[in-house]
Amino acid sequence: MTTVFDEKIHSTLGDSRLQLAIYKATGRLMENRKKVVADDVLPDYQELRQQAHEIKRHAINHLDYYLEEFERNVQARGGVVHWCRDGQEVADVVLSIAKRRKTGTIIKSKSMATEEIELNERLEHHGLESVESDLGEYILQLNHEKPYHIVAPALHLTRYDVADIFTKHLGLEREVVIEKQTKIARNIMRDKFLEAGIGISGANFLVADSGAVVLVENEGNARLSTTAPKVHIAVAGIEKIIPRAQDLATMLKVLGRSATGQPLTVYTSFLSSVRRENEVDGPEEFHVILLDNGRTKVLANESKRESLFCIRCGACLNHCPVYRKIGGHSFPWVYSGPIGAIITPQFHGVENQPKLAFASSLCGACGEVCPVKIDIPKVLLELRADAKEKEKEVASNQLERAAFQVFAYIASRPKLWRRLTGLAGTFNPMGKQANGMAKVPGFMKLGPLQEWLSERDLAPVAPKSFRTMWKERKG
Amino acid sequence: MAKRVTIFVTCIVDQLFPNAGMAMASVLEQLGYEVDFPEAQTCCGQPAFNTGYRDEARTVALHTMKVLKGAEYVIVPSGSCTSMISHHYHDLFPKDSPEYHEAEELSHRVYEFSKFLTDVAKVEDFGANYDGVVTFHDACHGLRDLKVKDGPRRMLANVKGLELREHDTCEECCGFGGTFSVKFAELSGHMVRTKLDSIVRSGADTVAAVDCSCLMQIQGAISRAGLPIKTKHLAEILASR
Numbered sequence: 001m002t003t004v005f006d007e008k009i010h011s012t013l014g015d016s017r018l019q020l021a022i023y024k025a026t027g028r029l030m031e032n033r034k035k036v037v038a039d040d041v042l043p044d045y046q047e048l049r050q051q052a053h054e055i056k057r058h059a060i061n062h063l064d065y066y067l068e069e070f071e072r073n074v075q076a077r078g079g080v081v082h083w084c085r086d087g088q089e090v091a092d093v094v095l096s097i098a099k100r101r102k103t104g105t106i107i108k109s110k111s112m113a114t115e116e117i118e119l120n121e122r123l124e125h126h127g128l129e130s131v132e133s134d135l136g137e138y139i140l141q142l143n144h145e146k147p148y149h150i151v152a153p154a155l156h157l158t159r160y161d162v163a164d165i166f167t168k169h170l171g172l173e174r175e176v177v178i179e180k181q182t183k184i185a186r187n188i189m190r191d192k193f194l195e196a197g198i199g200i201s202g203a204n205f206l207v208a209d210s211g212a213v214v215l216v217e218n219e220g221n222a223r224l225s226t227t228a229p230k231v232h233i234a235v236a237g238i239e240k241i242i243p244r245a246q247d248l249a250t251m252l253k254v255l256g257r258s259a260t261g262q263p264l265t266v267y268t269s270f271l272s273s274v275r276r277e278n279e280v281d282g283p284e285e286f287h288v289i290l291l292d293n294g295r296t297k298v299l300a301n302e303s304k305r306e307s308l309f310c311i312r313c314g315a316c317l318n319h320c321p322v323y324r325k326i327g328g329h330s331f332p333w334v335y336s337g338p339i340g341a342i343i344t345p346q347f348h349g350v351e352n353q354p355k356l357a358f359a360s361s362l363c364g365a366c367g368e369v370c371p372v373k374i375d376i377p378k379v380l381l382e383l384r385a386d387a388k389e390k391e392k393e394v395a396s397n398q399l400e401r402a403a404f405q406v407f408a409y410i411a412s413r414p415k416l417w418r419r420l421t422g423l424a425g426t427f428n429p430m431g432k433q434a435n436g437m438a439k440v441p442g443f444m445k446l447g448p449l450q451e452w453l454s455e456r457d458l459a460p461v462a463p464k465s466f467r468t469m470w471k472e473r474k475g
Numbered sequence: 476m477a478k479r480v481t482i483f484v485t486c487i488v489d490q491l492f493p494n495a496g497m498a499m500a501s502v503l504e505q506l507g508y509e510v511d512f513p514e515a516q517t518c519c520g521q522p523a524f525n526t527g528y529r530d531e532a533r534t535v536a537l538h539t540m541k542v543l544k545g546a547e548y549v550i551v552p553s554g555s556c557t558s559m560i561s562h563h564y565h566d567l568f569p570k571d572s573p574e575y576h577e578a579e580e581l582s583h584r585v586y587e588f589s590k591f592l593t594d595v596a597k598v599e600d601f602g603a604n605y606d607g608v609v610t611f612h613d614a615c616h617g618l619r620d621l622k623v624k625d626g627p628r629r630m631l632a633n634v635k636g637l638e639l640r641e642h643d644t645c646e647e648c649c650g651f652g653g654t655f656s657v658k659f660a661e662l663s664g665h666m667v668r669t670k671l672d673s674i675v676r677s678g679a680d681t682v683a684a685v686d687c688s689c690l691m692q693i694q695g696a697i698s699r700a701g702l703p704i705k706t707k708h709l710a711e712i713l714a715s716r
Contacts, residue, residue, distance in 0.1 A: 013665050321648045325665050359659055361652025361666070362525060363615040381563075384527030404523050408531035411486075412538040414515035421490055437698045451657035455664030456695030459491050466484050466493035470500070470512050 005355055008330040018156060022327045025155045029318040032261025033369070042257075051250045053373040056309035059208075059241050063299065066208040066241045067290060073211025077273035079286035086293050087117025090235060093289055094119070094200070095126055101231055101285075103197025107189075109215070109222035110134035111202025112312055113235050113291055115147055115334040119200070130200070131192045133221035138185055142169040148328035150335065151259045151314035156327060189221070199225035199283070201271075203236035204311070205251060206288070209244045212272035213288060216255060216265040223269050232271065232283040238290050239308040251311065254371035258313035294347035304379050307342050309372040316366035316376060322359060332356070338366035342379040350386045351394075357383035421465060428461050436460065477509040481546035483539075483585075485556045485687070486518040488708075492687040495708035499552045499588050502713050506596050515542045521559040524567070525653045533567040540564070540577055548595065549585040552710060553686045554617020557587040562620050587617055589685050589709055593626035600633040601713045607705075609712065610642045610679035612670070612693065614686035618646060623685060627709050631683065634712060642677035644670055651692035667696040674704065681705045683712055 012018060037045045059066055071081040084090045098106070106123065108114065108130055120130045120141065132141040136154035140147060143165045147153035154162070163176045166184060175181055201222055205214040213234045215222045226232045242251060256262040275282030298308055317323045317337030328336040332353060333344045341360060345353040357380045366376040391397045410417050431439035438460040440453060452458060464472075480503055484496040500510045520535030539560065543549050551557040564578035592598055609631055617623035631639045650656065650666025657663075670693065674682055680703070684690050687708055694706040 009659070009662055013661055321650065321666050321669075322662065325662055325669075358526075358655065359662070361615070361648045361650055361655045361663070363648035363652070364619040365615075365646075365648070368619050378566075381525065381527075381566075384525070385529045386527075388527035388529075400526075401528070404526065404528040404531045407518075408520075408523060408528075408534040411517040411520065411535045414517060414538075414542075417517045418514075421486075424490065433698070435698055437695070448654075448657040451660040452695075455660050455699070456667065456692065457698035459691050459694055461490055462493045464493060466489040466496040467512075467514070469493050469497055473497075 003355060005330065005332060005359070009326045009359075012327045012330050013325060018327065019325070021156050021158055023324055025152065026318040026324050029152070029260065029314070033258060033315060033318070034261075036257045036261050036263055045257075048250055048254055049371055049373050052254045052311075052371055053309065055242055055247045055250060056311075056372045057306070059243055060239060060299065060305060060308050062243075063238060063241065066243055067238060069208040070206050070211055070241060070288075073209065074272070074286070074288055075211075077211060077286075079211065079273060079288060082287060082289045084289050084291050084293075086291075087119065087122060090114075090117055090119060090289050090291060091122035091126075093287070094123060094198070094233060095128070097231060097233065097285070097287065098123075098128055098198060101197050103231075104128055105192065105196045106130040106198045106200055107192050107196035107225045107229060108132050108137075109199070109201045109217065109225040110137050110153070111200070111235055112147070112150060112334060113202050113237050114200065116237075117291070117293060119235065131189070131196070133189050133193070133219075133225050134217075135182060135185055135219060135221075138189070139165055142166070146329065146334055148336070149314055149317055150312050150337070150339070156329070193224055193228050196225075196229045198231040198233060199227075199229040200233045200235060201226050203234045203240050203288075204255065205248065206236055206241045206290075207245050207248065207270075208241055210270075210272055212245065212270045214248060215269045215271065216252070216267070217269075218260070218262075218266040220267055223267050226269065226271055227281050227283065230283055231285040231287070233287040233289060234271070235289045235291060238292060238295050239310070255311055255313055258315040258369065258371040298343070298346045301346070304342070304346060304382055306374050307339075307346060307379055309374050310339050310343070311372055312339075313371055315369040315371065319365040319369045321363060321365065322361065326359075338376045338380075339374075342374075342376055342383065345383050345387075350383060351390045354387050354390070357387060418467065422468075424461055425463060425465055425468075430458075430460060432460060433457070477507055479511055480508045480548045480550055480591075481511045481513060481543065483516055483519070483543065483549050483551045483556070483560075484512070485551060485553050487687050487691065488552055491691065492708065495552050495687055495710055498708065498710035498714035499550070502592075502601060502710055503550065505601060505714075506598055508596075511546070513542050513546075519556040519559045521556060521563075522653055524559065524563060529567060536564050536567050536578070537574065540574070540581055543581060543585070546584060548591065549581075550588055550591045551585060552588045552708060553688065554587045554614045554621055554623055555686050555688060557585055557590075558616040558620040560585045587621050587623060587685060589617075589623055589627045589630065590621055592630065599626070599630045601630070603634045603713050603715050604636050605634045605681075605712050605715050606636040607681045608638045608640050608679045609681045609683050609707075610640050610674055610677045611645060612642075612649065612674075612682055612684040612689055613646045614684050614689045615648050617685050627683070627685060630709070630713060634715075637712070640677050640679050642673040642679065644673040647673075649689045649692045651688050653688070656692060663692075664696070667692050668700075671696050671700065671702070675702065679704065681707055681712075683707050683709050685709050
């Protein structure tokens with residue numbers, strides 16, 4: 001059955017301009033990472049990954065403990081922690097603060113958690129203006145698009161696309177010079193920064209022992225969004241917690257390198273309280289919204305829990321040969337690539353995303369680069385097994401299941417296996433092309449064989465199997 | 476007395492690429508090993524496992540475990556099938572069940588062909604001759620699960636008449652991925668053509684790998700594109716005279 005997923009894959013594959021844009025941009029990110037994790041540059045990188053893995057594993061296995069510690073430390077410095085089950089509850093918190101502060105404008109820095117719950121749309125629905133200040137996100141917001149990539153949201157757009165978007169939505173003269181485009185966005189945003197009563201950010205890390213929200217970025221917009229407005233609200237998935245400030249020594253080292261190939265991003269902000277006496281800037285109110293939205297469901301499953309270790313670096317996307325072909329928008333949720341393929345079915349139910357875990361050749365490139373060593377291929381395999389269990393429950397895809405049952409039956413009965421595979425060689429109805437490859441008669445072009453032949457030729461069944469050749473040689 | 480090794484040739488080599496299996500056996504015999512081929516072997520069960528059919532994969536795994544019981548060294552001409560046995564069989568059984576331990580015990584006895592040569596036989600020059608420009612494709616599971624990387628390249632470099640030339644996407648997947656290749660055929664086709672472009676850029680006339688399934692995919696794309704490039708299992712090159 002052709003799904004929306006299949007259609008999007010097909011259309012992305014057919015768009016040669018897009019293909020080149022994705023391939024080049026991800027290729028650049030791969031190169032950048034490679035340079036900063038190379039053995040001669042950072043000889044202990046593999047140990048760092050292991051450390052990062054242990055830190056996240058410990059944090060996730062003791063999530064309740066560290067979240068409460070985090071809350072106490074935020075409160076001790078005059079901040080407020082809100083526990084929200086879903087996007088609606090987050091929107092309610094923000095709306096009530098906006099109402100109390102009598103502000104209609106919100107400035108936002110980049111955050112996947114807010115993308116996940118479509119916070120902008122929810123706020124706009126209530127008449128608030130929520131402006132993205134990350135350049136990529138701003139471009140997408142103008143054009144009503146979802147992020148194409150976890151770290152580089154506008155990765156699929158060229159400067160010519162951006163020029164078109166600016167012309168269309170801002171009514172400006174076409175401008176294709178990147179520096180000038182940046183200036184246009186900057187000028188518009190300056191006013192919004194001053195006008196906004198609330199700044200909303202995400203969080204790269206929540207540090208339990210210091211009650212701090214840590215943000216990494218390169219444009220400085222996150223720092224401005226969180227310090228210029230009178231109110232700062234950080235929205236963070238509960239899995240963002242790490243136990244100690246000193247863990248950042250590991251986490252920051254692997255995050256920047258994996259994401260953009262930077263040893264450190266240009267800005268790293270530690271935000272832990274409201275403006276204190278004698279401080280010249282900083283917000284009057286500091287709120288942290290801890291978002292569940294399905295995370296506790298993932299947590300409950302011990303074998304796939306590691307999916308929550310993710311620090312959203314995007315390296316698995318850049319290195320995934322599938323993402324590099326089908327791009328971000330083919331995926332059904334804001335989380336794309338390998339990490340999207342493992343968390344989307346867990347958040348939304350395997351039965352609602354039955355194909356996602358299968359859209360992988362299981363090459364393992366994702367797991368190899370993951371800075372917190374999530375075994376993504378293993379989780380994909382488990383999700384595939386879950387998907388087949390669900391199919392079994394509702395008696396769908398019966399033909400495929402029957403085929404594999406037959407396969408297992410035969411493959412565990414050596415005599416039968418020998419007889420049947422022997423027949424394949426003897427009574428092979430396929431002919432041969434001039435180059436020796438199989439020439440498949442029309443009546444056989446069905447199902448998987450048809451799919452195979454749609455893209456490539458088929459190797460012929462050998463006239464003599466290995467088994468036969470071996471027997472003949474041994475005499 | 477000659478040391479005995481057991482070969483598990485995989486279903487795909489048995490049916491489609493028997494020459495790769497014969498070449499593997501002859502390289503091993505050249506090193507003085509006595510090669511045993513248990514007739515009862517079938518398939519490792521990976522197609523079922525990777526498609527999510529764990530019960531079916533378990534049935535096949537149990538059979539294969541029985542066939543390979545007692546073999547001191549099991550040698551497989553495929554990184555992917557080796558990894559299925561060494562890295563995934565135990566996942567099919569409850570932790571601490573007898574089968575779990577049996578699978579784990581087997582995982583230490585099973586070797587991908589080139590890995591056996593580098594780690595156990597410790598021989599990398601077989602006096603082979605091959606006239607051609609060869610590029611080596613790093614099959615994913617061999618590369619990432621079994622860390623097969625430099626060994627085959629060193630062996631190829633020792634082959635007389637052979638020029639080894641890297642293609643720039645040597646570590647990138649060919650797009651086969653078992654049932655992925657037919658469930659997402661168009662995508663799989665795009666992936667292999669990216670691989671093929673890189674192979675063509677390298678100027679090689681032969682693609683070598685330690686996995687016949689990758690080679691089947693690459694060969695299929697080569698044939699469809701009408702290119703004069705050969706595909707060879709590493710063993711076939713090491714056995715050529």
